[in-house]
Amino acid sequence: MKYRRPPAAQRMVAAAVLAALTGSVLSGCATMSGGATGDAARSVSDAASAAQSAALAFEQHLGERTTDAATGVTLDDMLDEVQTAATSVAELEVSTADEREVRQTAAATIRECSDSIVAAREQVSDPGVTSDAGALLHRLEAAADAASELGDELEERQ
Amino acid sequence: MKRLLGVALGILTAIGGFVDIGDLVTNAVVGSRFGLSLVWVVVVGVIGICLFAQMSGRVAAVSGRATFEIIRERLGPRAGLANLAASFLINLLTLTAEVGGVALALQLASSVEPTLWVPVAAFAVWLVIWRVKFSVMENVTGLLGLTLIVFAVAVFLLHPDWAELAGQAMAPSVPAGETGGAYWYYAVALFGAAMTPYEVFFFSSGAVEEKWTRKDISQSRLNVVIGFPLGGILSISIAACAAIVLMPRGIEVTTLSQVVQPVVEAGGKLALAFVLVGVVAATFGAALETTLSSGYTLAQFFGWSWGKFRRPAQAARFHIAMIVCLLIGLGILATGVDPILVTEYSVVFSAVALPLTYIPILIVANDKQYMGRDVNGRLTNAFGMIYLVIIVVAAVAAIPLMIVTGAGA
Amino acid sequence: MTELDPAPEYHGQVLDAELNLLDRQVLDVDEVPVTVVDDLELSDVPWGEPIPPGTPAPVITALLSGPVLGTRIFGGRPPASRLHRIAWRHVADVGIVVRLGIRGGELDVTWVERWVRDHIIAHIPGGRHDPE
Numbered sequence: 001m002k003y004r005r006p007p008a009a010q011r012m013v014a015a016a017v018l019a020a021l022t023g024s025v026l027s028g029c030a031t032m033s034g035g036a037t038g039d040a041a042r043s044v045s046d047a048a049s050a051a052q053s054a055a056l057a058f059e060q061h062l063g064e065r066t067t068d069a070a071t072g073v074t075l076d077d078m079l080d081e082v083q084t085a086a087t088s089v090a091e092l093e094v095s096t097a098d099e100r101e102v103r104q105t106a107a108a109t110i111r112e113c114s115d116s117i118v119a120a121r122e123q124v125s126d127p128g129v130t131s132d133a134g135a136l137l138h139r140l141e142a143a144a145d146a147a148s149e150l151g152d153e154l155e156e157r158q
Numbered sequence: 159m160k161r162l163l164g165v166a167l168g169i170l171t172a173i174g175g176f177v178d179i180g181d182l183v184t185n186a187v188v189g190s191r192f193g194l195s196l197v198w199v200v201v202v203g204v205i206g207i208c209l210f211a212q213m214s215g216r217v218a219a220v221s222g223r224a225t226f227e228i229i230r231e232r233l234g235p236r237a238g239l240a241n242l243a244a245s246f247l248i249n250l251l252t253l254t255a256e257v258g259g260v261a262l263a264l265q266l267a268s269s270v271e272p273t274l275w276v277p278v279a280a281f282a283v284w285l286v287i288w289r290v291k292f293s294v295m296e297n298v299t300g301l302l303g304l305t306l307i308v309f310a311v312a313v314f315l316l317h318p319d320w321a322e323l324a325g326q327a328m329a330p331s332v333p334a335g336e337t338g339g340a341y342w343y344y345a346v347a348l349f350g351a352a353m354t355p356y357e358v359f360f361f362s363s364g365a366v367e368e369k370w371t372r373k374d375i376s377q378s379r380l381n382v383v384i385g386f387p388l389g390g391i392l393s394i395s396i397a398a399c400a401a402i403v404l405m406p407r408g409i410e411v412t413t414l415s416q417v418v419q420p421v422v423e424a425g426g427k428l429a430l431a432f433v434l435v436g437v438v439a440a441t442f443g444a445a446l447e448t449t450l451s452s453g454y455t456l457a458q459f460f461g462w463s464w465g466k467f468r469r470p471a472q473a474a475r476f477h478i479a480m481i482v483c484l485l486i487g488l489g490i491l492a493t494g495v496d497p498i499l500v501t502e503y504s505v506v507f508s509a510v511a512l513p514l515t516y517i518p519i520l521i522v523a524n525d526k527q528y529m530g531r532d533v534n535g536r537l538t539n540a541f542g543m544i545y546l547v548i549i550v551v552a553a554v555a556a557i558p559l560m561i562v563t564g565a566g567a
Numbered sequence: 568m569t570e571l572d573p574a575p576e577y578h579g580q581v582l583d584a585e586l587n588l589l590d591r592q593v594l595d596v597d598e599v600p601v602t603v604v605d606d607l608e609l610s611d612v613p614w615g616e617p618i619p620p621g622t623p624a625p626v627i628t629a630l631l632s633g634p635v636l637g638t639r640i641f642g643g644r645p646p647a648s649r650l651h652r653i654a655w656r657h658v659a660d661v662g663i664v665v666r667l668g669i670r671g672g673e674l675d676v677t678w679v680e681r682w683v684r685d686h687i688i689a690h691i692p693g694g695r696h697d698p699e
Binding site: 041045046048049050052053056057060065066067068069070072073074077078081148155 | 419
Binding site: 167221222223230231234235236238239288289291292294457458459460461462463464466467469470471472474475477478527528555 | 589590591593599601603605636640679683684687693694698
C-alpha cells in the first residue's frame, strides 16, 4: 500500500481554503446596513446593554451581595463600553436634518448613561460622597431603560 | 481502591479542565443573545471532541507518536509546514487569550489593572512549566477548575422558568432582533470553542508524557467519555446563567465581569469567590496547555527532544520555544488589546483550523502499521466520517460568516 | 523508455525511501528524539552520462537534516558543507520511527540543541533538575 500525502485530504484542505478566501472577497463589500440612523441605533443599544449591566452590578453592590472590587471593575468596564458608543455616535456622518437630530438625541441619551455610571462608580469607591444610593440606582436604571427604548425606536425607523 | 481513585481523579480533572476562556466567553455571549437556542452546537461539539481526543490519545498510546509527528509524516514537508504555520499561529492566539483571561479574572478579584497582572500570569505559567511535574500540574488545575460547577448550581438557585429554557433548547430559533447570519456565526464560534485543536495536540502529547500504553486506553476513554460531556454541561450552564439573568435585561456580554454577574445574582459573595477561583484555574490551566502545545507542535514537526518528563536541559529547544511564545503573547497583550476580543477571534479561527489536525489523525487511526489491531472500529469510523463533514463545513463557513456579520455584531 | 531489469532479490526488509524514511522521527539509542529525516543522501551517480549496464544501484549513505528541509520545500540545494549528516551505518532499525545505534548528543544535527542548552537553558535556575 503506497499511501502517503493523501491527495484527497490535501485537495479538500486546498478547496476549503480557496472557498473561504472566495467567500471573504465576495462578502468583503458588505457593510453594516441602515446608514447613520442604523449606526446610531447600534451604538445606543450597546450603551443600553452596558448601562443595564452597570445597574445590575450596582444593585448587587447595594444588596451587599458582591465585593467592591468586582463592582468597581464591572462599572469601569461598562463605562468603557458606553464611552466607545459615545465616540462612534460623535463620529457619525450625517447628511440630513433628520439624521442630525437622531445623532443629538443619541448622544444625549448615551451621555446620561455614562454620567450615571460615573456617579455610581464614585459611590462605590467612596460611600460617603452621596447620601441617597437608592436614588442613584433609580437614575442608572432610568438611563438604561431610556437608552433601550431609543435603541429599539431607531432600529424600527431605519 | 487505588485504581478507582485513579479513575475518579482522571474524570474529575477532565471535567475541570474542559472549560477555558473560549468556552467561558463564547457561552456567556451566546446565552445573553440567543438564550439556549444554540445548545445543540455544544452537544455536537462535545461529541466531536470526545471522538477526536479519544482517537488521538489511542494513536499516541499505541504508537508512541504524538499528533504533529504524524502530521509531518503523513502530509510531507510542504503541506506539513503550512499546517504547522496555521495551527501554531492559532494556538498562539489562544495562548494570548488564556493569559489575558487569567489577568482579567485576577482583576475582578483584586481590582488591580489587568496590564499589571499579565506579566505575573505569564511568569507563573512559565514557572509551572519549568519546574512542576506534568501530573501535578494537570491534577491541581483540573480539580480547582471544578469550582466552576458553581455555574450549574447558580442555574438552580435562580429558579428559572424551566419550560421556557427547555423550549429554547429543544426548538431552536433565531431570537427577535438577531440575524440568521449572527446565529450561524456564533454556532461556528461555539463549535470552535468546544473543539479547539490545542486540546488534541495536548491530549496526544500528554499521553506520551504520561507514558501511556495499550492498557491505558480504556482508562483514557473513560476520562474522555464521562469527563468531557460533564464539562460540556458546565459550558451549557454558563450559557443558561446568561440566558436567565442577562438576556431579559437586554445585556449583551462583552466583558468577563459580565460573565460572572449571573452567578453573583444567584449566590452572592460566596458564589463569586467560587467562580473567580474557577475562572483563574480554568484559564491558567488552559494557558499551561496552550503554551505546552506550542512547544509540542514545533518540537514534533522538527524532531526536537521534547517533554516535561525530561529536564529542561534535555529538551532545550522545546523550552526556549515556549519561552519565546509566552513573550510574544505578553507583547500582544502589552498593546492593550482586549483579551475578550482575542478570545472571540481565537475560537473562530480554531474552527477554521480543525480539519488540519482532524484529517491526519483520522487517517493514521486507520493505519495498521501504526495501530496494529487497535485501528478504528466501524462505529468510530462512521462517526469519524460524519464529523469530517461537519468540521469541513464549519471551517469553510467560518470566515465568510465572520465578514458578512462583522464578527457577529 | 527502455524496460528495466527486474529488481534483484534482497534479503531482509524492503524499504520504500519515501514511505518509510522521509519525514520519520529519528530516535537515538536512549529513545531521545534526534531529528526528523529531512532528506536522504545517495551514493554518487554520474549526472548526464549514460549509465553502463552492471553498475551497482546507488545506496543511501546518510540521513540528512538542517537547511535541506527548506530546499526540499522551496527547491534548490544547499552546499554539501552545510548538510547535517547521520551516516547510514548508525541506523539500527526502521519502523514507524528510525532508531540509531548511537547516542544523538554528539551528532552534528543536534548542535543547535546543545548550543541552546549550554548558552541559555543551563543558565536559568532549575534548568538541570527534574521537575517536581
